[in-house]
Amino acid sequence: MSASKPSSPVLPVAEAADIDAAVRLPVLVLLAFAILWLLTASALGLVAAIKLTRPDFLASCEWLTFGRVYPAALNALAYGWGVSAGLAVALWLMARLSRAVLPGGGLLVVAAVCWNVGVKLGILGILAGWSNSVPWLEMPRQVMPFLLVAYVCMAAWVVGALRAGSSPRLYVSQWWVLAALFWLPWLLTAAGAMLFFAPVRGTVQSVVAAWYAHGLLALWFAPLGLGLVYYLLPKLLGKPIRAYYLAPFGFWFYALFSAWAGAARLADGPVPAWTQAAGAIASFMLLLPVAVIAVNLFGSFLGGGLAALGRGVVLRFAAVAALFFVLSTLLYVAMALPGVAAITRLTWFAAASDYAVIYGVFSFAVFGAVYYLAPRLVGREWPFASLIRAHFWLALAGLVLAGVSLSLGGLQQGRELTNAKIPFADVTQHTLPYLQAATLAGALLLLGHLAFAVNFVKLVLCPRHRAASAAAPVPASLLAAPELELEVHAS
Amino acid sequence: MSSIPSSLGPRLESAAASDDSIQRVHAGLLGQKPEPEPGGYALAPLALLGLMSALILGCCIFFVRNRGGFDPLVYNGRIDPKSAANTSAALTPEKIIANGKAIYGLSCIQCHGPEGKGQPSLFPPLAGSDWANGSEDRVIRILLHGLKDPIKVKTVDSTLDFASSNKMPSLLAPPYGYSDAKISFVLTYVRQAFGNNAPPITAEKVTAVREEIAAHKGEFTQADLLAVP
Numbered sequence: 001m002s003a004s005k006p007s008s009p010v011l012p013v014a015e016a017a018d019i020d021a022a023v024r025l026p027v028l029v030l031l032a033f034a035i036l037w038l039l040t041a042s043a044l045g046l047v048a049a050i051k052l053t054r055p056d057f058l059a060s061c062e063w064l065t066f067g068r069v070y071p072a073a074l075n076a077l078a079y080g081w082g083v084s085a086g087l088a089v090a091l092w093l094m095a096r097l098s099r100a101v102l103p104g105g106g107l108l109v110v111a112a113v114c115w116n117v118g119v120k121l122g123i124l125g126i127l128a129g130w131s132n133s134v135p136w137l138e139m140p141r142q143v144m145p146f147l148l149v150a151y152v153c154m155a156a157w158v159v160g161a162l163r164a165g166s167s168p169r170l171y172v173s174q175w176w177v178l179a180a181l182f183w184l185p186w187l188l189t190a191a192g193a194m195l196f197f198a199p200v201r202g203t204v205q206s207v208v209a210a211w212y213a214h215g216l217l218a219l220w221f222a223p224l225g226l227g228l229v230y231y232l233l234p235k236l237l238g239k240p241i242r243a244y245y246l247a248p249f250g251f252w253f254y255a256l257f258s259a260w261a262g263a264a265r266l267a268d269g270p271v272p273a274w275t276q277a278a279g280a281i282a283s284f285m286l287l288l289p290v291a292v293i294a295v296n297l298f299g300s301f302l303g304g305g306l307a308a309l310g311r312g313v314v315l316r317f318a319a320v321a322a323l324f325f326v327l328s329t330l331l332y333v334a335m336a337l338p339g340v341a342a343i344t345r346l347t348w349f350a351a352a353s354d355y356a357v358i359y360g361v362f363s364f365a366v367f368g369a370v371y372y373l374a375p376r377l378v379g380r381e382w383p384f385a386s387l388i389r390a391h392f393w394l395a396l397a398g399l400v401l402a403g404v405s406l407s408l409g410g411l412q413q414g415r416e417l418t419n420a421k422i423p424f425a426d427v428t429q430h431t432l433p434y435l436q437a438a439t440l441a442g443a444l445l446l447l448g449h450l451a452f453a454v455n456f457v458k459l460v461l462c463p464r465h466r467a468a469s470a471a472a473p474v475p476a477s478l479l480a481a482p483e484l485e486l487e488v489h490a491s
Numbered sequence: 492m493s494s495i496p497s498s499l500g501p502r503l504e505s506a507a508a509s510d511d512s513i514q515r516v517h518a519g520l521l522g523q524k525p526e527p528e529p530g531g532y533a534l535a536p537l538a539l540l541g542l543m544s545a546l547i548l549g550c551c552i553f554f555v556r557n558r559g560g561f562d563p564l565v566y567n568g569r570i571d572p573k574s575a576a577n578t579s580a581a582l583t584p585e586k587i588i589a590n591g592k593a594i595y596g597l598s599c600i601q602c603h604g605p606e607g608k609g610q611p612s613l614f615p616p617l618a619g620s621d622w623a624n625g626s627e628d629r630v631i632r633i634l635l636h637g638l639k640d641p642i643k644v645k646t647v648d649s650t651l652d653f654a655s656s657n658k659m660p661s662l663l664a665p666p667y668g669y670s671d672a673k674i675s676f677v678l679t680y681v682r683q684a685f686g687n688n689a690p691p692i693t694a695e696k697v698t699a700v701r702e703e704i705a706a707h708k709g710e711f712t713q714a715d716l717l718a719v720p
Contacts, residue, residue: 016510096510167511169518234517238507243535244520273559273568280557281550288543295535313501338557338568372504381502388501 016376022101023091024377026108026157028460030088031370033116035453037080038363040123042446044073049439053432063127071138072126077358078136078216079147080119083184084112086224086362087154089369090177092377093231094158097174098165102157111153118147134195134209136216141196148188155181172247176227179255183219187212203271207263210279214262217354221362222328223254225321226293228365232318232372233300237308242299243292250292257285261332265350267341283336290329297322313392317368320396324360328353343418348431348438349410352403359445360399367395367452374459383458387451394448402441409434587691591680594673598662599681607685613657618685619647627692629716630682631700634674637661637710658710663701671697 048070050057058064095102122139125131131138139147158181162174191212194200200208230247234240241247263271263279301309301319309316331353335344344350371388375381382388409431416427525533557568565572602614607623609616617623622644623630638659644651662669662677669677672694682689 097514099510167514169514171514171517231513234508234513235506235510236504240513240516240520243525244517245523245525246535246539248521249539268566270566272561272563273557273565273570274554274561277554277557277559277568281554284550284553285546288539288546291539291542312504314504371501372506375503383502385501 016096018101019095019099020092020373020377022103023095023105026105026112027088027092027373027377029109030084030091030112030154031374031456032460033112034081034085034088035449035456037076037084037116037119038449039446039453041073041076041081042442042449044069044076046439046442046446048073049435049442052435053439062129068127068129068131071131071135072123074136075126075139076119076123078221079122079139080116082221082358082362083119083151084116085366085370086180086220087112087151087158089228089366089373090181090224091154091158091161092373093173093227093369094161094177095165097167097171097231098162099167100161100165102161102164108154108157111150111157115147115150115154118143118150122147132196134191134212136213137191137195137209141192144188144192144196148185148192151185151188155185171231172241172244172251173227173231175248175251176223176230179251180220180223180227183215183223187215187219191215206266206269207271207275210265211259211262213354214265215259217357218258218261218332219255221358222258222325225361225365226325228369229297229318229322229325232314232365232368233297233322235372236312236315236318237300237305239300239303239305241296242302243295246292247296250289250296253292254286254289257282257289261286261336264332264336264341265345267336267338267345269345280336280338283333286329287333290326290333294322294326297325313388314368314372316392317364317371320399321361321365321368324356324364324399328356328361331356343414344410345414347410347414347417348406348434349414352406352410355406356399356403360403364395364399367391370456374456378459380459382455383462384455387455391448391451391455394444394451398441398444398448401444402438405434405437405441409438584691587676588680588683590673591676591678592684594669594677595680595684598667598669599677602657602659607681607687611651612653615642615644615651615653616646617681618687620687621645623681624687624689626720627690627696628700628719630678631674631692631697632704632711632716632719633659634662634678635697635701635704636663636707638712638716639710640712642713661710670694671701 047058047064048066051064051066051069055066063069091108094100119139122143125140125143126138130140132141159178162178191208194208195205195212199205230241260282261279263275264283266279267276269276309319334340335350335353371382412434413427413431416422416430417424525535528534559565559568559570560572562572603609603617604614607617615622622633622642642653644653660667662674675692675694675697678697679691681687682691
């Protein structure tokens with residue numbers, strides 16, 4: 001980024017460029033790994049989805065049986081794509097907001113490679129048949145210590161960015177990102193120790209498994225997505241977060257209740273009734289932070305913000321992420337109600353709300369952030385505007401189609417499962433159309449991710465795309481960001 | 492918002508605010524008091540407080556109703572283990588014997604003794620007794636209305652004659668006033684403790700016998716009882 005030496009007296013431009021240059025290599029390496037994993041996960045997920053409706057598809061391959069390919073897809077999505085991409089954007093965001101010029105990104109790249117080798121071993125382990133039976137933790141236990149060390153090396157850089165930075169103030173995005181960075185190793189070590197290395201006895205295992213599954217979604221993916229959305233909205237709209245003084249309440253209430261809400265997944269399960277009730281009320285209390293966060297995020301769109309949605313794809317990604325955060329949390333609250341839980345538990349409905357978090361909230365926020373940050377890191381514009389639009393609409397269509405079909409299918413499945421007069425084979429038969437729609441959604445998502453990957457590869461690897469026209473490095477004056485104005489209140 | 496530059500298009504999204512200004516403005520907003528409504532109060536914090544209070548109240552009610560008595564073995568929150576123990580629906584053989592033993596210790600042990608051996612020439616034994624292990628109709632009658640006058644009791648190794656001076660009181664009457672269920676518990680206990688091995692007696696059977704002998708006044712005699720099968 002030597003092209004953008006300070007060209008104006010406004011300091012932040014040059015500073016932002018230096019910060020970006022320092023994290024460029026690790027962020028791009030992590031993003032490249034993440035995108036590879038996203039494609040892998042989408043492909044594996046599509047295979048799993050096809051197998052649900054056509055069991056004879058690839059039936060002769062032992063490594064691709066449904067029981068292996070489905071957890072492999074979920075783990076590739078969560079750890080390959082989720083953690084790599086999450087750390088990439090967290091590193092960039094933290095460096096930017098802390099105004100830290102990080103030295104020595106090389107070590108970070110080594111840690112990133114180690115993490116991805118670990119995930120690869122884990123996924124291969126699942127496909128080879130060595131998986132655990134714990135949802136979201138199917139990777140063989142042997143890779144877990146390895147993964148944890150690699151993760152800590154990477155996350156330490158992000159935390160280090162906060163310590164080393166020169167910014168005197170903390171912004172709400174930093175709370176969310178920092179908290180998520182600490183919550184994930186807590187979840188991994190506690191669940192790994194209590195389930196694999198020193199297993200607890202009896203039904204406590206199912207409590208730990210539910211706590212981990214919910215924690216991974218609600219304490220890693222959702223907070224990272226929220227941190228990004230909290231940053232992108234004022235960044236692109238030029239308006240402050242509405243009712244920002246409430247944001248700390250939203251954060252602390254969410255942190256307090258989310259860790260408990262996992263027990264609601266065990267409704268009517270073989271665990272003590274008070275545990276289920278505690279999980280249910282923790283889920284109900286989540287209405288409070290969700291109300292605060294909804295006011296914060298959607299309030300920014302009041303007064304002309306909605307028109308801005310038509311202008312920028314990044315903003316659209318961020319808006320969808322905000323919408324799905326509220327929606328998915330409301331689904332969790334609904335599923336904690338005993339009457340609803342009796343129908344939705346053990347159906348596709350529960351799976352749909354998990355996908356809503358990991359895809360609708362986290363992935364959409366990351367897509368938006370990458371579309372914003374990658375050209376600034378590389379110093380070039382995205383090669384294909386049409387692929388960006390195609391990615392957004394394909395991803396949105398896939399997300400909505402999968403969400404709607406799995407929710408409706410899950411409700412029907414749950415209603416019929418509770419009716420003893422309907423044979424089980426008929427229940428399976430009746431969910432087939434919904435699963436076929438979800439398979440179509442998986443294909444749309446894969447297409448969208450391909451568009452994303454092609455654009456990213458071209459952006460990073462081909463310096464002279466469209467050499468004739470505006471391929472030149474982005475002039476620094478275009479990157480200059482104006483000052484945000486404080487909203488003037490009536491008082 | 493005239494300061495927003497025209498969009499650069501999706502290939503390079505333009506920023507509308509610098510990082511530094513975002514943090515500076517929001518740091519100022521964090522300490523800012525909420526905007527008051529025309530009436531002079533701020534709506535948002537009040538609404539939030541109301542929502543919080545309602546949620547806490549609702550959650551407390553939900554938790555109390557679904558806590559299952561904090562019992563680690565209760566998986567269905569709608570069941571309260573304490574009240575469930577007193578209904579016959581939740582009775583297990585162990586609970587019946589435990590209830591019967593408690594009643595025996597309260598009302599029978601003074602005369603019939605902790606081992607069910609009674610006292611020579613004063614109170615008849617229950618251990619191995621042909622009466623205690625015999626006809627259900629007869630033992631139920633004894634407990635419901637009591638027993639007077641001489642009685643001959645055969646045990647495993649002896650035959651004993653008891654004089655008429657000691658009356659066995661009715662367990663229906665004060666100070667006992669036991670329900671049919673409790674009488675069935677103590678009878679079942681006696682018929683299965685002290686080395687006895689007779690079948691249990693149900694509360695329904697006790698009820699049936701009580702209704703059958705409703706017209707009878709006073710204690711039964713040996714002759715009355717022997718007339719019953």
